[in-house]
Amino acid sequence: MTSDLVNRLRKAGYKITPPRLAVLEVIQRESEHLNPNEILVQAQRIHPQTGRATVYRTLELLTTLGMVRPIYVGDSGPTYIRAEGGHHHLVCSGCGRVIDFDECVVESMERELEERFGFCIQSHLLEFYGICACCREASRVTKEG
Amino acid sequence: MTSDLVNRLRKAGYKITPPRLAVLEVIQRESEHLNPNEILVQAQRIHPQTGRATVYRTLELLTTLGMVRPIYVGDSGPTYIRAEGGHHHLVCSGCGRVIDFDECVVESMERELEERFGFCIQSHLLEFYGICACCREASRVTKEG
DNA sequence: CTGATTGCAAAAATTTTGCAAGCCT
DNA sequence: AGGCTTGCAAAATTTTTGCAATCAG
Numbered sequence: 001m002t003s004d005l006v007n008r009l010r011k012a013g014y015k016i017t018p019p020r021l022a023v024l025e026v027i028q029r030e031s032e033h034l035n036p037n038e039i040l041v042q043a044q045r046i047h048p049q050t051g052r053a054t055v056y057r058t059l060e061l062l063t064t065l066g067m068v069r070p071i072y073v074g075d076s077g078p079t080y081i082r083a084e085g086g087h088h089h090l091v092c093s094g095c096g097r098v099i100d101f102d103e104c105v106v107e108s109m110e111r112e113l114e115e116r117f118g119f120c121i122q123s124h125l126l127e128f129y130g131i132c133a134c135c136r137e138a139s140r141v142t143k144e145g
Numbered sequence: 146m147t148s149d150l151v152n153r154l155r156k157a158g159y160k161i162t163p164p165r166l167a168v169l170e171v172i173q174r175e176s177e178h179l180n181p182n183e184i185l186v187q188a189q190r191i192h193p194q195t196g197r198a199t200v201y202r203t204l205e206l207l208t209t210l211g212m213v214r215p216i217y218v219g220d221s222g223p224t225y226i227r228a229e230g231g232h233h234h235l236v237c238s239g240c241g242r243v244i245d246f247d248e249c250v251v252e253s254m255e256r257e258l259e260e261r262f263g264f265c266i267q268s269h270l271l272e273f274y275g276i277c278a279c280c281r282e283a284s285r286v287t288k289e290g
Numbered sequence: 291c292t293g294a295t296t297g298c299a300a301a302a303a304t305t306t307t308g309c310a311a312g313c314c315t
Numbered sequence: 316a317g318g319c320t321t322g323c324a325a326a327a328t329t330t331t332t333g334c335a336a337t338c339a340g
Contacts, residue, residue, distance in 0.1 A: 056330060197305090
């Protein structure tokens with residue numbers, strides 16, 4: 001729920017403003033990875049006056065607080081995802097397609113890393129890169145067809 | 146070895162030019178994650194005439210070929226790493242420090258994902274985000290005096 | 291009230307592009 | 316020789332900044 005993130009913002013001593021709420025809601029409800037411009041456009045549907053600079057400032061704030069984080073997924077430019085829990089992607093280098101999957105064995109590593117490095121781990125990102133079936137098929141056709 | 150990447154470039158039908166060699170060498174020898182500007186500067190030490198545009202063009206080419214890939218590690222802006230094998234980072238949300246670690250249990254997941262999604266997996270990135278001991282200490286001091 | 295936050299527009303930084311010249315193969 | 320590749324500088328895009336006005340608490 002968004003209210004969870006809102007509370008974290010509030011507890012950290014930041015004011016809850018319409019543009020911040022809008023950005024939070026957009027990031028919360030979109031499973032897709034949105035870039036700053038897309039976030040701006042969607043945030044403006046919620047709070048029309050939202051300015052581009054505010055989106056950047058909010059994203060930076062949320063990133064600092066560890067609530068979202070930027071990643072690349074094939075295409076160009078940064079994209080933001082929620083930082084909670086884990087994100088598991090299968091990214092095709094050929095077409096840029098991104099498949100999400102759930103199973104993840106890395107939780108088992110967290111405890112050990114925390115002890116070894118004195119970290120308090122909050123989330124993780126696991127991405128595999130390769131070529132999807134379609135692209136492999138396409139390149140075969142191209143080269144051998 | 147760099148020659149490995151050079152061969153892949155050549156096999157893919159691209160010409161082996163001084164700027165491309167320079168960029169490859171920089172990426173190959175630096176364990177750090179370099180941004181385009183840093184890559185330019187270092188490449189120019191090897192081949193002084195190297196232009197900025199060529200660095201961008203080369204990075205795009207290498208990314209398309211799956212030889213490098215851009216990632217974010219806390220600070221702002223993209224950074225490039227070799228796409229081979231795995232990359233394992235422990236990233237502090239507080240200070241941005243990045244610790245590399247070797248152990249990784251995800252290889253065991255690759256086979257299953259390949260079968261399930263028809264992917265041919267070439268590399269992976271596993272990152273844990275959290276707060277390092279120093280930053281936890283610092284915030285405790287700050288808040289509790 | 292008061293200071294954090296905003297939106298705007300300008301400034302800065304980053305990335306892309308057009309094109310003639312140059313270099314791999 | 317032929318065409319991919321380059322470097323340059325300009326153009327486009329993305330991100331940051333300054334500042335007066337506004338708003339949350």
